Amino acid sequence: MASAAPLHPVARQALIAALDEGWADPARLYREGRRARLLLDAAREAAAEQIGCRPDELVFTPSGTRALHSAVAGAAAGRRRAGRRVVHSAVEHSAVLHAVDSWPDAEAVPVAVDRTGRVAPGDFAAALRPDTALAALQSANHEVGTVQPVAEVADACRAAGVPLLVDAAQSLAWGPVGGAWSLLAGSAHKWGGPPGVGLLVVRKGTRFAPQEPEDERESGRAPGFPNLPAIIAAAASLRAVRAEAGREAARLSALVDRIRARVPRLVPEVEVVGHAELRLPHLVTFSCLYVDGEVLLAGLDRAGFAVSSGSSCTSSTLTPSHVLKAMGVLSEGNVRVSLPPGTAEEDVERFLAALPGIVAAARARAGAPTAVRDAGADEGTATGTTGTTGTGPGPAGGDGLVVDALGRRCPIPVIELAKVIGEVPVGGLVTVLSDDEAARLDIPAWCAMREQEYVGERGAERGAAYVVRRRV
């Protein structure tokens, strides 16, 4: 249940065999070099067949990240004369966003997503203009699993004469990406292949000007000595996982349905995020109110569950995941569960059995409203301790009750809000002062979950003031 998975057995076997067969330099003329070249060509053909492209359209890169970087730079440079505008969904992988940022004078145009994380093809099409150099859309989101309307967006891009780059890293294990896209990137370790291998496809007819220093390897699109044993293992494992993909997708998808249905019944105050049907088979994400994500992950880890999180408290940047932010959903206590192929039903049941206790313990530790710790009852009249956070009557001027959560990190600002909302009359205001980036996302998300009114945010001497009106 992790963002990386152990090697597929076929990949392991192919990699070990290739250590003995594929060590030579495929650019060399002697026997071992020619043999290496044949192995590289065979791997390219096998991968191209699974992607649905011509072998000469596909090169191997050292990682999916590098494939995305090269794709953005090469395609944007190839369209330099059209303009500097790059249209992309707001929930692309950071490798795409950072690659766009690093393109000189790029005008990045994010297309908003709905609460499930999906772009509307019409919104995407409307953002395309004659000066758009490149468009980018993932096949499916890496954090919440929502599948994007790639084929429709590709048609709109084609009509506008704009090349579309598809980040297919999340979905290649399950099948090829349909539609008239122009560029595609993938990552072998996401499909059970080894680390150290990405792939970049540039369709014939797509303008592409590699931006890395000149190099004779991989059609000049991926400099450096190729990692042949890993490439051979990557191609072999893609073929192997695809052979099992149909059956395994159905099985894992049913397990994900089970998690999506049962988590909100087992754990109070949880938001399951991402699209319920248009989603990857193996990925499910939910967020738990009043929980420090790091404490939650540590608890799950101790119980033997390796999960990821988009919570700010589990990242080094102190900000919640840009994906959750763009979706406008709760980020605190965020848990991302990725079921690797072969995950047993028992593992999922064990997870569902362990989760409520682990969340309850994490909530107790964070000082969550007591009613929620145990049963999820309305905490409007909660009597939990307020810790060291100062709460008190607001200053004159109609802010209502002011909660000073300055200097306190997620999930404390939301917990303090939940604790005091019952102290103001229905229709009254609570203002939360916070300098934690997560509050900007989580206070409105809490209001939506608890049917309270989020009035808005305004600047404050430090951080921001978030104003909430009690409705229930």
Next chain:
Amino acid sequence: MASAAPLHPVARQALIAALDEGWADPARLYREGRRARLLLDAAREAAAEQIGCRPDELVFTPSGTRALHSAVAGAAAGRRRAGRRVVHSAVEHSAVLHAVDSWPDAEAVPVAVDRTGRVAPGDFAAALRPDTALAALQSANHEVGTVQPVAEVADACRAAGVPLLVDAAQSLAWGPVGGAWSLLAGSAHKWGGPPGVGLLVVRKGTRFAPQEPEDERESGRAPGFPNLPAIIAAAASLRAVRAEAGREAARLSALVDRIRARVPRLVPEVEVVGHAELRLPHLVTFSCLYVDGEVLLAGLDRAGFAVSSGSSCTSSTLTPSHVLKAMGVLSEGNVRVSLPPGTAEEDVERFLAALPGIVAAARARAGAPTAVRDAGADEGTATGTTGTTGTGPGPAGGDGLVVDALGRRCPIPVIELAKVIGEVPVGGLVTVLSDDEAARLDIPAWCAMREQEYVGERGAERGAAYVVRRRV
């Protein structure tokens, strides 16, 4: 005897073990992620110890080429305000030269080398100026094995306030690089490690501005999911080869001495290139007159010897290696022999026994002067066929005998020159018309080897006219 070598047994073992232990994402918080982080840290410490740097100065990259690209771009950008001048030896690896070329507005300043391929520290120092952003010098040359005066050049760079980048790819198997360098790059598959791993060292205090898109991996200096199993294998194998380095270097160096001494006695008209003493222990390069490099390599390959070549006829670019060009030595029939660790004396003897017959066969096929085919006697009066090349009296104007070798590739222009030189009197001229890039290097080199006078080159309607005066 190749540019890549089979994995060191320690690397193979470490890689296979790491496939099971090191698959997780070291950036993750769960148990497998923390374990992966520990393995990555341990590999970094082991590699840093062998390099002689601090662990936090060293990052792992996907290849030596990428390490050099990042080093040049990051260091040049870090010194942007100093200027755009990059001083480097004329015989740096193409990865350095291409990285400099791709740096916007870079002024590349190659420092000439002597006939052994070595730069003079004084020449290098003289090229440094206040507007020099970066200097680059390899620890040893990849084609001819000549060791460069890194420590002296590093002192000169330090005195001038210019950071020195050392491409140490060729020498790291044998020991650390001494001297006050600022940046260093290496490649694991050159020391018996796996492909897919390079390393980049940036000494504390060196200005460095990574030019790749932002990424949290490897201190922001090497984007993308790290290839952990290969990194672990790379570090383990570096330690293992270093433990054997002293003994193995002495043994291989004696074998190289044997090749250097015996090849010129066994094969007529051969130039052994590179420095005889200041050289790598395992590398030896020589060039054979009147031989098509591709034919020679194919013959050696059939006999079981995997060698490389800097001849133009074995490259896709139709130009001889820039290293041989900078040295001013013969490029035709070029053979580069790299002895992997463990090479047996018998293998070398077998090579020396096979070489003369293979060269003679290649010369016969190329139509070399007959005397040379068998015994290396003076071919001044050779009677070989002239093939389809037109030769005849020169036009009025003192060009002497004109050999029209237009449209003919290496080694034909030199062969035709050798065939006709005896037809002009001592003091008389022969002019060779050629549009083969190799002729520019090989005709002067032939003159030096045969004690004829190379008068010079001038433009011609097609290609160039190379004028030679008979002296003997």
